[in-house]
Amino acid sequence: MREVAVIGVGMTKWGELWEKSLRQIFVETALLAIDDAGVDKVDSLIVGSMSSGLFIGQEHIGSLLADYLGQTPIPAARVESACASGGLALKMGFLEVASGVSDIVMVGGVEKMTDVSGHEATYALGTAADQEYECFHGITFPGLYALIARAHMEKYGTTREQLALVAVKNHENGSLNPLAQFPFPITVDSVLNSVLVADPLRVLDCSPITDGAAVVILCPLEMAKKLKKPIVKIAGFGQATDTIALSSRRDITWLESTYQAAQKAYQMAGKKPEDIDVVEVHDCFTIAEICVIEALGLVEKGKGGKAVEEGLTSLSGKIPVNTSGGLKAKGHPVGATGVAQAIEVVKQLREEAGPRQVKGARLGLTQNMGGSGGSAVVHIFERV
Amino acid sequence: MREVAVIGVGMTKWGELWEKSLRQIFVETALLAIDDAGVDKVDSLIVGSMSSGLFIGQEHIGSLLADYLGQTPIPAARVESACASGGLALKMGFLEVASGVSDIVMVGGVEKMTDVSGHEATYALGTAADQEYECFHGITFPGLYALIARAHMEKYGTTREQLALVAVKNHENGSLNPLAQFPFPITVDSVLNSVLVADPLRVLDCSPITDGAAVVILCPLEMAKKLKKPIVKIAGFGQATDTIALSSRRDITWLESTYQAAQKAYQMAGKKPEDIDVVEVHDCFTIAEICVIEALGLVEKGKGGKAVEEGLTSLSGKIPVNTSGGLKAKGHPVGATGVAQAIEVVKQLREEAGPRQVKGARLGLTQNMGGSGGSAVVHIFERV
Numbered sequence: 001m002r003e004v005a006v007i008g009v010g011m012t013k014w015g016e017l018w019e020k021s022l023r024q025i026f027v028e029t030a031l032l033a034i035d036d037a038g039v040d041k042v043d044s045l046i047v048g049s050m051s052s053g054l055f056i057g058q059e060h061i062g063s064l065l066a067d068y069l070g071q072t073p074i075p076a077a078r079v080e081s082a083c084a085s086g087g088l089a090l091k092m093g094f095l096e097v098a099s100g101v102s103d104i105v106m107v108g109g110v111e112k113m114t115d116v117s118g119h120e121a122t123y124a125l126g127t128a129a130d131q132e133y134e135c136f137h138g139i140t141f142p143g144l145y146a147l148i149a150r151a152h153m154e155k156y157g158t159t160r161e162q163l164a165l166v167a168v169k170n171h172e173n174g175s176l177n178p179l180a181q182f183p184f185p186i187t188v189d190s191v192l193n194s195v196l197v198a199d200p201l202r203v204l205d206c207s208p209i210t211d212g213a214a215v216v217i218l219c220p221l222e223m224a225k226k227l228k229k230p231i232v233k234i235a236g237f238g239q240a241t242d243t244i245a246l247s248s249r250r251d252i253t254w255l256e257s258t259y260q261a262a263q264k265a266y267q268m269a270g271k272k273p274e275d276i277d278v279v280e281v282h283d284c285f286t287i288a289e290i291c292v293i294e295a296l297g298l299v300e301k302g303k304g305g306k307a308v309e310e311g312l313t314s315l316s317g318k319i320p321v322n323t324s325g326g327l328k329a330k331g332h333p334v335g336a337t338g339v340a341q342a343i344e345v346v347k348q349l350r351e352e353a354g355p356r357q358v359k360g361a362r363l364g365l366t367q368n369m370g371g372s373g374g375s376a377v378v379h380i381f382e383r384v
Numbered sequence: 385m386r387e388v389a390v391i392g393v394g395m396t397k398w399g400e401l402w403e404k405s406l407r408q409i410f411v412e413t414a415l416l417a418i419d420d421a422g423v424d425k426v427d428s429l430i431v432g433s434m435s436s437g438l439f440i441g442q443e444h445i446g447s448l449l450a451d452y453l454g455q456t457p458i459p460a461a462r463v464e465s466a467c468a469s470g471g472l473a474l475k476m477g478f479l480e481v482a483s484g485v486s487d488i489v490m491v492g493g494v495e496k497m498t499d500v501s502g503h504e505a506t507y508a509l510g511t512a513a514d515q516e517y518e519c520f521h522g523i524t525f526p527g528l529y530a531l532i533a534r535a536h537m538e539k540y541g542t543t544r545e546q547l548a549l550v551a552v553k554n555h556e557n558g559s560l561n562p563l564a565q566f567p568f569p570i571t572v573d574s575v576l577n578s579v580l581v582a583d584p585l586r587v588l589d590c591s592p593i594t595d596g597a598a599v600v601i602l603c604p605l606e607m608a609k610k611l612k613k614p615i616v617k618i619a620g621f622g623q624a625t626d627t628i629a630l631s632s633r634r635d636i637t638w639l640e641s642t643y644q645a646a647q648k649a650y651q652m653a654g655k656k657p658e659d660i661d662v663v664e665v666h667d668c669f670t671i672a673e674i675c676v677i678e679a680l681g682l683v684e685k686g687k688g689g690k691a692v693e694e695g696l697t698s699l700s701g702k703i704p705v706n707t708s709g710g711l712k713a714k715g716h717p718v719g720a721t722g723v724a725q726a727i728e729v730v731k732q733l734r735e736e737a738g739p740r741q742v743k744g745a746r747l748g749l750t751q752n753m754g755g756s757g758g759s760a761v762v763h764i765f766e767r768v
Contacts, residue, residue: 021516054438059434060511063465073626074625077463079462082447098483101479129444131442241446241451241457
């Protein structure tokens with residue numbers, strides 16, 4: 001198995017991009033990654049997208065995007081694992097390079113979510129849950145994560161304010177990221193006084209509906225070493241599943257798929273949680289970030305809320321989490337998120353993160369999650 | 385890169401399975417493949433499905449199916465390339481084993497298409513075309529393939545009867561396949577007198593709407609050699625794209641993505657078209673089979689219709705095509721088709737195809753196609 005490096009990254013401003021179509025957004029983003037990598041063609045394209053069928057009435061976007069990038073006849077695939085589609089695309093791209101089948105692989109993620117009504121978007125997002133046992137009976141994702149939040153508060157004493165502090169931290173970081181959908185700070189008070197969505201979660205506990213894409217270029221590490229630029233390799237990855245429905249889990253406060261994926265990634269990279277310098281996690285809701293940092297082993301089980309309160313995960317903390325602004329402030333075009341997480345970590349390891357740079361970061365981790373944790377993908381990146 | 389073998393196959397009766405859900409259909413099918421392989425667990429699951437979102441309102445089926453198979457926390461991915469999703473899943477499964485990341489990989493395809501109205505199914509299938517430039521303006525897939533058929537008739541003198549003979553041949557083969565949706569013969573007259581769908585294509589030129597799944601189990605060839613059963617390895621594969629819209633092509637009678645994918649597969653396997661003993665191709669419409677056998681190099685460009693008329697591709701012909709009954713008679717649950725093609729070829733190479741056995745078959749090929757040829761995946765299988 002060949003070692004794999006990330007040699008190019010591209011991301012454009014995320015938000016409600018009503019004047020652009022999915023193909024435009026993707027192509028603009030892909031061209032930035034191609035420029036950054038300094039390549040003039042790619043051998044294969046893998047795109048993560050959760051539900052282009054329900055959001056824009058278009059499947060087969062592998063073919064569509066290879067076509068609009070002028071890259072036919074290259075192989076092109078779309079992969080999907082709900083909101084973890086981007087992370088899955090990265091894993092599949094890794095396999096394509098590691099196996100020796102392709103040298104230069106473009107891995108992208110894209111979602112165009114604002115061409116439908118809020119009701120339709122909620123339905124489309126609900127397809128990440130077990131529809132027949134969950135959403136068809138009336139619950140939607142804020143409701144599922146509200147159940148998790150209530151259970152975590154009950155079991156571990158996590159407070160409403162600690163949840164709010166996750167959003168405040170991520171907006172603080174997002175205010176330093178010009179590509180973020182919401183590049184401005186918010187306060188605990190504004191979270192606590194925002195509209196109630198599903199008790200105890202309020203609208204400022206929730207990641208937004210976003211249009212956007214993110215693209216990285218992979219190649220064999222040996223080939224990357226010939227380029228005159230900082231090299232970041234994918235040191236490890238892990239992918240895992242859990243029951244898709246919350247009702248089937250022994251403990252809904254514990255994200256088993258994230259735990260399993262992380263264990264595999266740590267093992268493959270030969271690293272431990274305490275080795276990691278910078279982390280991007282899947283904060284689709286504030287409670288998610290708290291559960292995720294526990295499952296990753298960055299903090300003890302039940303101590304996620306306290307860790308945020310104590311500033312452990314702040315930009316200047318011991319283990320900065322979501323320096324990009326996270327899903328909360330940067331936005332969450334679902335299929336693109338996992339790839340954007342990789343971009344943030346690569347920028348940190350290349351020391352290109354500007355005002356949000358974590359000094360001396362050499363090892364970064366991304367955690368991307370589908371549904372209420374039915375799937376998870378973890379990658380570990382290392383500055384070579 | 386490790387060599388990869390197919391050690392288990394499973395398929396259940398295809399048709400309008402109104403009494404079963406997608407998860408039931410898949411699990412029943414997967415258990416057959418597990419039994420056939422003689423394994424008691426798998427390391428990873430990859431599922432091809434074109435549009436579970438539009439057909440049943442459920443994405444994230446990697447997680448769903450790993451869960452209902454009792455296989456969590458294994459990694460599970462859904463991949464999509466429209467009607468070539470099954471072939472794509474097989475390629476991704478190959479990478480997973482070849483790279484050394486996983487040993488025993490389940491590759492499945494599934495689609496549940498009959499829970500929606502005919503109009504909704506037509507819309508869902510149209511998402512394989514360039515919606516913004518094709519279907520949103522009124523054309524659907526029978527219309528796109530009718531354009532190809534008319535051009536082929538005009539350019540090469542292909543006749544209406546030759547188109548009908550593709551359907552007649554495939555129903556003849558399908559009548560020998562008890563798992564086929566339509567296991568009975570039809571006549572040229574019945575095709576020519578069936579309802580006109582998009583001139584010159586009639587309803588008996590079209591593959592049906594089908595519920596069904598197909599599952600294979602892969603492992604490293606070295607591991608397969610320890611099993612006491614006939615061994616079939618994946619000797620080569622190729623995947624390619626073409627412009628997604630017909631209007632962008634130089635010659636709509638030529639399937640460039642199939643040509644490119646086939647060239648790569650032949651090269652990887654070290655084989656030529658004339659070496660192949662048995663072939664499964666993507667006859668979503670009768671004209672498609674004619675164009676595909678030309679692009680695969682099995683017959684000369686423009687001679688596909690004549691080849692069918694002369695019996696070259698019949699069960700007893702020089703190069704039997706679609707011994708399973710093809711999409712036309714076996715059915716076409718879109719995401720499952722590419723995997724079912726592999727199953728037919730594996731059965732032929734194992735000499736388990738019963739009354740439709742091609743004697744002494746050692747080398748087989750499958751060709752799976754997305755949309756009107758926007759993507760294609762070709763695999764070559766060899767009895768070891």
